[in-house]
Amino acid sequence: MEGTHKRRYVSDLRREHAEATRLRIAEAARALMIERGFAATTMGDVAAAAGVAVQTLYAACPGGKPGLVKLVYDVTLAGDGRQVPQSGRPPVQAIIEEPDPVRKLGLYAAMAVAILGRIGPVHRVLRAAAAAGGAGVGDLLDETERQRRTGSRRLAGHLAEVGALRAGLTADRAADEAYVLTSIEVYERFVDVCGWSVAAYEEWLARTLAGALLTP
Template sequence: MTEGKRVYRSSLRAEQARRTRAAVLDGATRCFLAKGYAATTMKDVATEAGVSVQTVFGQGSKASLLLACVDRAVVGDDEEVPFAQRELFVRLVAETDLAAKLAAVREMARVYVPLTVPMIRVFAEAATVDAEIAAAWTEYERRRFEDDRVLIGSFEPWFREGLDADRATEIFWGIFSHAPAVTLIWERRWTVEEYVDFVVDAVARLLLD
């Protein structure tokens, strides 16, 4: 076999593996969102993904599938690029004009809330019944707080008097999280735009002069 054929077949296998994993994660996401974590079985995922149960198990445990689905939801794709290195986040932190920074917060929330909150809700509920997921949830919240510290720290020149970066981060971390989004959007039927307006208004009123 020539080197060219080996490379081609290797690339083909890698692409097939990528497509299989994507199909399984797509199916798992639909199942978790529709039924919740506890009620979803690996057979459910296989049926939804159009693959065998053995293929689903080949992608990992149910807990690992959920965590992979969460990662995809948080960053919006399969690329291994942390949220804090994504363009919207980096641009927001680097912006030096206050009005433009608030507009960037609005855009980030508008993009990420509908993408992430439904799966984060499943994640939070699963953390109450699965020790592995509970540990992952603790780490997720730690990383989210650190990302928020970077984001909100970039607003420090405009903080209201007496407010420090730690307290400002805690306020934002509490407001811009899955819990109020679930309550206001999914339970009280606010639109995403109304929730986004609430977040931006809260940042301006509670944190800034």
């Protein structure tokens, strides 16, 4: 039994160390990419800024620079270095457990806005890199959109399961509406172009989602 506890302790320490390393690499790479752009950020620069060996960087980012970009995106999306899927994180569990559909969508809007605020600067860098032909960046952006659509389908399916979708609205159509309303493009139009505060956008998003998806 003592050996089991010791192995678990060592395993936990290794996991925590790996998560801390992932976070340090992602933060260093994100800062450099936002400052210099995608093309001007080298793997060597990131390793030096993160305080890790280049070999460690490549081990943490399989595939080289495209792998590094994916790590930056994933860590920024999650807000930490833990390798836990978004569906298993506390904000998603809180949405599922909330009994009131309007408050569910309020929590969903808050989660979406928090993610958009974190990911916005990275997304702009990646869009510019994809337009310039950055290796693997376009594929990554396509994959992130597929993941967003999957998340929207989960929300719509959950609302359908609890009988909250308005009459005549299919789960597929509800998923499409949630997907578009929570897009980075809509967020940027309101906040960056129209000058709305993030709080104002979040209130609008929650209200609009409820009006579009729920039974009055």
